[in-house]
Amino acid sequence: MELNDKITLSLPCKAEYVSVARLTASGIAYRMGFDIDTVEDIKVAVSEVCSRLINVSRNNSGEYEIFYEINDNKLKVTFSSKIERAGCIFEDDEEGLGVAIIKAFMDEVEFCPDNKDYILSMTKYIEEKS
Amino acid sequence: MSGELIVRAECSEKNAEIFVSGEIDIYNAQQFKEKIYQAVENSKGDVSIDCSGLNYLDSTGLGVFVGALKKAKQDDRNIHIVNIKDNIKKLFVITGLDKLFIIH
Numbered sequence: 001m002e003l004n005d006k007i008t009l010s011l012p013c014k015a016e017y018v019s020v021a022r023l024t025a026s027g028i029a030y031r032m033g034f035d036i037d038t039v040e041d042i043k044v045a046v047s048e049v050c051s052r053l054i055n056v057s058r059n060n061s062g063e064y065e066i067f068y069e070i071n072d073n074k075l076k077v078t079f080s081s082k083i084e085r086a087g088c089i090f091e092d093d094e095e096g097l098g099v100a101i102i103k104a105f106m107d108e109v110e111f112c113p114d115n116k117d118y119i120l121s122m123t124k125y126i127e128e129k130s
Numbered sequence: 131m132s133g134e135l136i137v138r139a140e141c142s143e144k145n146a147e148i149f150v151s152g153e154i155d156i157y158n159a160q161q162f163k164e165k166i167y168q169a170v171e172n173s174k175g176d177v178s179i180d181c182s183g184l185n186y187l188d189s190t191g192l193g194v195f196v197g198a199l200k201k202a203k204q205d206d207r208n209i210h211i212v213n214i215k216d217n218i219k220k221l222f223v224i225t226g227l228d229k230l231f232i233i234h
Contacts, residue, residue, distance in 0.1 A: 015157040019133055022155075022186075040217045047188050051156040097189035097225050104224045 005070040011050070013057040013064060013083060018050045021066060025077070028068050032075055033126060041105035042075070042124055048098040049079050049120055052090060057083045067118075074107075078121040088112035089119055133186070137165040139172075146173035151183025154191035163194045170201045170209075177202055182213035187221055199230060208232050 009024050011017045025046040029039040046066065053064050064081035090099050090111050102109055106122040113121065135152040146169040154162050170177050177198070199209045211222075212234040222228040 015155075018155055018157060019153070037217065043186075044188050044221070047155060051188065051190055054156060097192050100225050101189055101221065 003070060003072045007068040007070070009066045009068075010063055011066070013054050013062045013081075015051075015054055018047055018054065021050045022047050024066070024068075028070065029075060029124075032070060034075075034124070038124065042077075045102045045105040045122060046077060048102050049089070049122075052093075052098055053079065053081060053083070053119075056089050057081075072126075074123055074125045076121060076123045078118045080118040135161060136183070137162055139165055139169040141169055141172045143174050145175035146170070146177045148177065148179045149183070150179060150181055151185075153186035154184070154194070155186065155188060156190045159190045159194055162191065163197065166194060166198045167201060170198050170207075173207075174205075176208045176210060178210040178212055180212050181215065181218060184215065184218055187218050189221075189225075192221060192225060192227060195231070196227065210234060 007024075007028060009021065011021060022043045026039050026043045029042045034042065050064070050066075062081065062083035064079060064083065067078040067080065069076040069078070088111065090096070093099060099111075102122065107125050108123040110121045113119070133153040135154060135158045136150070138149045140147045148166060148169050150162070166177075166179070195209070202209050210232045214222075214233060219228070219233065222231065222233065
């Protein structure tokens with residue numbers, strides 16, 4: 001049967017909990033069998049999005065969700081939030097360091113989806129071992 | 131906890147050496163910024179940042195490094211990054227910042 005597990009993490013928009021997001025991301029990525037370098041890449045990419053969300057949230061209020069979809073060949077990470085300014089969170093920072101890092105570390109990234117149910121999704125494929 | 135940020139600075143009139151360990155992210159980047167900016171101000175020479183204990187860095191921390199470099203460059207001084215781990219160095223390379231800092 002094809003693997004299709006889902007894990008959801010809900011966090012307050014506060015800087016002190018971004019490390020929790022990283023721990024969860026690395027735990028899931030490690031469990032999926034990504035090598036240690038890729039686990040670190042995924043951690044950083046997730047943290048970049050969390051940090052950006054916290055920066056755009058007013059008074060650090062509100063929450064955001066990180067939704068992990070675990071398949072046989074890939075990990076898809078989706079972010080959603082109802083905070084007022086969520087929208088397209090990298091809209092005015094396309095040339096920024098955060099965007100460069102996310103694009104380098106993840107295989108696919110959807111920055112400003114038309115679907116307003118989420119604000120960003122990114123995917124990392126598991127490399128086939130030869 | 132291995133994530134806790136510890137920043138220790140040894141400054142002389144000639145140069146400054148900063149030792150960083152732990153993780154730098156949005157939560158503690160301000161703490162790192164205050165220490166590194168102070169070291170740049172207190173030194174007349176180049177600043178060396180020993181990153182042998184640095185386990186995590188992202189764009190928030192990179193921004194602090196860049197800000198410190200700008201301060202140093204005002205007086206024609208450099209920032210040297212030493213003993214950097216491969217996963218941290220990768221961030222400098224991806225963002226092109228490896229061309230601005232002197233990485234040993």
